Amino acid sequence: MDDNQYAPDNIQRQALKTWYSDGSSLREQRIHALLGLAGETGELVDLMKKHFYKPGRETTQDKVKDELSDVLYYVAVLSHLWGFTFEDMTAHLAVKLAGGHGWRNDGHQPGALDEQNSAD
């Protein structure tokens, strides 16, 4: 186990400690986690909707981080319920990125706050 408490697999283990299965079947837990993921994704979408279309309701970096963290919680649980870890996912993503898979692969490396993003 990685000593870094923020290491992805450690975060996944922490998330699972809060997951209350109540003896439900694996199928029910997967559905529950999927609904949670959809709900948190909806909260993120609503935050962005207000940010872009409702004057005076602009969001902040902290609020976006908070909602994305909620999404990550359910990704942690759902991935576990399907039998893999965050590290499994990052390894899989690394292979996909290396292979292109339709993602931009022209050497462009935007920063989180590059000029185009900060204008939003």
Ligand SMILES: [Mg+2]
């Ligand atoms: Mg939330």
